[in-house]
Amino acid sequence: MIISQQPSKTYKNQENSLKDTFSTMSFPKKNNTYKQSNNKRSNVIKDYSRVEKFLNPTNIPPQIEDEILNLYLEFSLESDMLLKDLSSFFECLSLPAVLYNKINYQNELCIENTQVVDFNRLLQVTYHLLIYVDNEPLIMQYWKLLVDYSQRKEQPSRFAEIEYKNQILGIKELQKINESINAHSITNDEDTNNQEPQILIKMLQCATRGKRSFITYIDFANLLGRIGLLRMLE
Numbered sequence: 001m002i003i004s005q006q007p008s009k010t011y012k013n014q015e016n017s018l019k020d021t022f023s024t025m026s027f028p029k030k031n032n033t034y035k036q037s038n039n040k041r042s043n044v045i046k047d048y049s050r051v052e053k054f055l056n057p058t059n060i061p062p063q064i065e066d067e068i069l070n071l072y073l074e075f076s077l078e079s080d081m082l083l084k085d086l087s088s089f090f091e092c093l094s095l096p097a098v099l100y101n102k103i104n105y106q107n108e109l110c111i112e113n114t115q116v117v118d119f120n121r122l123l124q125v126t127y128h129l130l131i132y133v134d135n136e137p138l139i140m141q142y143w144k145l146l147v148d149y150s151q152r153k154e155q156p157s158r159f160a161e162i163e164y165k166n167q168i169l170g171i172k173e174l175q176k177i178n179e180s181i182n183a184h185s186i187t188n189d190e191d192t193n194n195q196e197p198q199i200l201i202k203m204l205q206c207a208t209r210g211k212r213s214f215i216t217y218i219d220f221a222n223l224l225g226r227i228g229l230l231r232m233l234e
Contacts, residue, residue, distance in 0.1 A: 048228060050225075050228040050229075050230065050231075050232055051225075051226060051227070053232045054128075054225040054226060054230065054232065055226065057120065057124045057127070059232075060123065060124070061233055061234060064127060064130065064233060065123065065127075067093075068093075068122070068126050069119075069123075071089060071092055071093065072089070072122065072123075075088075075089055080116045080117070081117040081119075081122075082115050082116060083105050083106060083109070083110055084115070086100075086105050086109060086117065087100070089122075090126075090129070093126065095126075095129050095133065096133065098163075098166065098217075099129050099132060099133070099217075099218060100129060102217065102218040103125065103218070108121060108125060109121050109122055109125060127233070128222065128225065130233060131225060131230055131231075131232065131233055132225075134233060135221070135224075135230045138224075138229070138230065138231075139217075139220070139221045139224060140164065140165075142220070142224065143164060143167075143217055143221075144164050146169060147164055147167045147169070149177040149180040150169055150173035150174075150176045150180075151180070152167055152169075152173060164217070165217045166217070167217070168214045168215065169215045170213055170214040170215075171214075206223065206226075207219040207220060207222070207223045
């Protein structure tokens with residue numbers, strides 16, 4: 001997940017290069033009954049005002065910021081809010097554990113080399129979690145589509161029993177998604193196919209900031225926010 005830093009130029013360029021490609025990869029259905037015009041997709045993805053609101057912590061609506069601040073102060077009355085308080089903090093906001101349990105508290109929410117919670121990081125991460133909850137149907141639509149194309153839940157193994165939000169997608173799964181989508185595409189452009197392995201790697205690097213070799217549901221939700229597909233809270 002993104003915290004309070006602005007994206008580096010490298011990853012910003014990767015995000016820009018992924019925008020049109022990602023929409024192409026994520027929209028087809030296996031029976032080709034669901035289609036959306038390129039113009040409509042382009043308009044949604046190029047809504048940079050959404051991207052700015054998602055990335056910039058100064059754009060958090062005041063009432064949401066106040067609620068997060070007031071709760072933070074409750075956990076900080078007698079001493080600094082600590083890592084051990086975070087699960088209770090998110091529970092007080094009625095956020096789903098399946099989301100906040102995927103956050104690396106130490107790396108994403110605490111001051112470096114301490115267990116003290118950084119409020120600015122907590123503010124933005126909490127705001128993002130609230131956005132993911134509000135956009136859950138859209139995020140799940142795309143995530144379920146990717147997981148289905150990866151065929152993880154079709155395998156006769158423990159992966160088939162894992163709920164969608166707890167699935168992870170590595171490079172092998174992304175390659176399987178690529179193959180599945182090509183198999184159901186109306187056209188098969190050789191130049192595009194030659195570029196797709198690189199595109200998949202870029203998507204993986206972009207979603208995880210190059211920190212991991214797999215994508216989780218929350219990584220994917222964050223990526224959708226960074227390319228302007230999620231509705232912001234007002």
